[in-house]
Amino acid sequence: MKAKHYPSRSVLFILFMFVNTVVNAQTFFETAKDDGIISFSNRKKLSQIKVSPSSTAASFGYYFIKSPSQSGLIGNLEAKAKPNEQGMAVLVKTGDLQPGLQLNGALGYRLYNAIDKFFSAFDFYIRPSYKLDGYSILDTLRAVSGSEAFYKTNKSSFALNGLMNVLLSPGKTNLYIGVQYGLNWTNNGDDLDDISIQTIHPYPGSATQTFFTDIKQAKSGVLRNVTSHPLKADLIIDPGIKLDNNKEATVRLGFFGYYRTNGYEKKYREGLGICFLNEANPGKIFSSIGYELPTHGPDVKIENRRKDKGMVFVTIGYAIF
Amino acid sequence: MNLKELTVTLKGPIWNIKDFEIEGVNVKDKMKVANDGNSAAVKVNDLPVSDDNVLNVFINLGAPNGCRYEVVGAGKTNDNPSRNIAFSESDLVVKRLGKLIIVIDKEILNLLS
Numbered sequence: 001m002k003a004k005h006y007p008s009r010s011v012l013f014i015l016f017m018f019v020n021t022v023v024n025a026q027t028f029f030e031t032a033k034d035d036g037i038i039s040f041s042n043r044k045k046l047s048q049i050k051v052s053p054s055s056t057a058a059s060f061g062y063y064f065i066k067s068p069s070q071s072g073l074i075g076n077l078e079a080k081a082k083p084n085e086q087g088m089a090v091l092v093k094t095g096d097l098q099p100g101l102q103l104n105g106a107l108g109y110r111l112y113n114a115i116d117k118f119f120s121a122f123d124f125y126i127r128p129s130y131k132l133d134g135y136s137i138l139d140t141l142r143a144v145s146g147s148e149a150f151y152k153t154n155k156s157s158f159a160l161n162g163l164m165n166v167l168l169s170p171g172k173t174n175l176y177i178g179v180q181y182g183l184n185w186t187n188n189g190d191d192l193d194d195i196s197i198q199t200i201h202p203y204p205g206s207a208t209q210t211f212f213t214d215i216k217q218a219k220s221g222v223l224r225n226v227t228s229h230p231l232k233a234d235l236i237i238d239p240g241i242k243l244d245n246n247k248e249a250t251v252r253l254g255f256f257g258y259y260r261t262n263g264y265e266k267k268y269r270e271g272l273g274i275c276f277l278n279e280a281n282p283g284k285i286f287s288s289i290g291y292e293l294p295t296h297g298p299d300v301k302i303e304n305r306r307k308d309k310g311m312v313f314v315t316i317g318y319a320i321f
Numbered sequence: 322m323n324l325k326e327l328t329v330t331l332k333g334p335i336w337n338i339k340d341f342e343i344e345g346v347n348v349k350d351k352m353k354v355a356n357d358g359n360s361a362a363v364k365v366n367d368l369p370v371s372d373d374n375v376l377n378v379f380i381n382l383g384a385p386n387g388c389r390y391e392v393v394g395a396g397k398t399n400d401n402p403s404r405n406i407a408f409s410e411s412d413l414v415v416k417r418l419g420k421l422i423i424v425i426d427k428e429i430l431n432l433l434s
Contacts (some may be wrong), residue, residue, distance in 0.1 A: 069361060070338075121337070171418070173386065240386055279389075280387075280389040
């Protein structure tokens with residue numbers, strides 16, 4: 001059996017937003033792995049479909065706020081489905097299915113004007129979530145006990161997180177901050193290495209010729225349950241840079257960064273990039289271009305440190321009605 | 322002079338409206354914010370205008386820096402219902418600290434059409 005590691009890849013997210021005009025205020029920030037946590041909406045009700053050829057195939061979100069102009073109840077429901085860990089691109093290329101389903105709910109409170117000196121909005125949420133993942137695993141240690149090294153399994157995960165989204169407008173800038181921390185009862189599937197497997201068979205009736213099976217995508221390593229305290233932090237800075245001084249300009253430039261740690265290993269993910277904001281309503285992101293640095297930390301394997309070149313990703317937003 | 326009816330609409334991303342006053346009367350509770358969060362409108366009836374015949378509209382709101390707004394007013398007077406009142410102000414931008422105070426003082430006679 002021959003296993004080869006997957007190279008670093010480029011990622012494209014496409015956002016389809018169910019909105020009436022392009023100036024509706026919602027900020028939906030995404031990272032290279034589709035786990036952004038900043039989402040500001042000032043619509044009473046908003047539905048959104050998002051398609052990502054990367055980690056998530058499709059997701060539906062429903063966001064609501066009791067009053068767009070006063071402090072009050074706020075919440076959302078999200079459902080995500082994916083056919084494959086590497087997304088649509090790999091599904092089309094190989095036909096491999098590693099299906100997954102994720103359901104998130106969030107209920108919270110938006111607080112305006114907590115700071116006298118400048119405009120601020122604080123969204124506090126309690127966020128339970130459920131995840132079901134189908135995995136194809138290559139675990140060579142199983143061969144010792146006589147089991148097949150390659151197997152498929154389904155795993156459920158539960159999480160209960162506290163989430164805070166903050167919008168601050170000091171000086172001429174706007175800062176969007178997201179912090180999420182909580183307790184996850186999950187597994188290490190997302191942190192196992194992605195590999196491609198191709199099996200070599202002897203050609204029937206020939207002692208010298210061989211043939212290869214189709215390439216299969218899998219995770220390499222021992223799949224185990226873990227209890228963790230993952231931390232996510234996102235930051236978007238909007239310094240008010242217009243890309244065009246024309247009065248009719250519609251786009252301004254922002255910068256973002258994020259940090260992730262899974263809470264049970266010393267592995268850290270960070271990303272940086274630029275985003276394009278609506279000029280008349282900087283609370284809305286049109287699109288973004290980012291680079292996720294190679295995962296680092298003492299628990300990253302030496303061979304992964306060598307081959308991990310990071311990841312370029314792009315998010316594009318569309319208003320379809 | 323009395324205004325038989327007057328509708329004042331604030332167009333733009335509505336985040337937080339702290340005060341919305343017409344002729345010194347707080348009308349924030351009468352304000353209706355659109356579901357898409359892109360406009361807030363207030364309609365008042367039989368509004369007495371001060372003796373100087375200047376219409377005062379005051380809006381105090383908080384929003385991210387850069388948000389752009391337009392205020393549109395439309396109404397009728399009791400004295401001559403066939404004549405309409407109309408006014409608008411555009412390109413009102415939050416420039417610093419996420420604060421924007423919009424004050425519209427208009428001579429009513431100049432608003433009649």
